């Protein structure tokens with residue numbers, strides 16, 4: 001029989017206890033959007049940290065409080081900061097759950113519950129990893145800090161101010177982002193960045209009230225105004241036509257290309273020819289995207305900015321017909337942005353572009369902005385995570401240089417200049433935000449070991 005490392009043995013010996021600590025976290029709802037159970041859950045995480053030898057406190061913000069934790073390490077000059085959140089999404093639709101979303105029921109080696117993957121499993125695993133190292137050795141190799149916020153699921157409203165106001169407290173050299181997911185071939189998935197976003201509303205005004213459509217011969221229609229304006233923003237080749245839109249876009253580095261190719265290999269293992277035929281099935285034959293290779297699509301999804309129409313509202317959309325000339329037309333758009341695009345700059349360019357094309361009557365309004373962020377794939381924090389993953393999972397990590405979605409990573413870069421790597425205890429079937437959210441307990445066990453190995457390798 002192979003002799004285990006004492007660190008891993010400790011996790012195995014205490015695993016049941018760790019799982020029940022996670023279940024206790026899941027049992028405290030902490031639904032930020034509905035202000036349910038927030039304080040109780042923050043208190044629970046403070047208590048859990050203290051139980052594991054981490055000095056913890058609750059720091060108020062203008063919104064829900066942050067749970068902060070800290071342990072001094074042997075090397076005072078190296079600090080790792082773990083970012084997590086204790087709030088969760090509402091559990092609806094309730095009747096689609098097979099067990100109480102706040103019970104943390106275990107079935108077939110999986111724990112089910114709202115927030116078990118997003119993000120309580122990760123928060124608990126990291127706290128337990130630190131606790132285990134402290135129990136075994138009495139000290140950590142480096143300083144460890146925890147920032148567990150309570151507003152991630154409602155847009156991290158006060159996170160940026162909190163980081164700006166607590167720069168010294170949060171100062172660190174390495175950062176770990178909240179989550180990561182196992183891929184179907186058993187490789188731990190990691191990512192190193194997020195896209196930015198510019199969310200805007202475009203509005204065209206027609207007559208002061210809805211009119212009989214017989215007047216369309218003489219009265220301009222605001223829906224057409226918007227359609228014409230939109231058609232100047234993107235063409236049928238999927239090219240965004242706002243002058244200067246692509247100016248700041250960085251192309252992938254050689255190392256990033258290596259990572260993408262390596263992650264594609266793992267994808268091909270998922271289902272034979274699927275990878276090649278999926279885009280065609282997914283997009284249909286009418287899109288130029290259907291002709292792109294899987295590699296090009298992957299590059300596009302990670303490094304390509306978008307101009308997406310989220311919703312279009314005007315006139316009558318009910319049953320049957322109503323012959324009307326609408327008074328107003330409204331569109332919501334999101335532009336997903338990539339490094340080094342600046343959402344405010346892109347907004348200015350959009351406005352200028354509309355004006356120049358004669359659409360100065362089309363009103364624009366910013367709803368939200370967030371900046372794209374990416375950690376260099378060559379940074380030592382990535383190496384440490386890669387090596388730790390190989391040791392724990394016995395397979396190389398699948399690393400995405402960034403991801404298609406956005407997230408509140410920017411203040412960590414702006415105020416702390418923190419390089420960040422994302423890994424965690426979720427898997428491809430975790431179903432975050434949906435019914436029956438779950439994690440596999442074996443991933444949880446490995447996730448604790450992964451955090452320990454990572455800390456040791458910094």
Ligand SMILES: [Zn+2]
Pocket residue numbers: 089118153432433
């Ligand atoms: Zn979430």
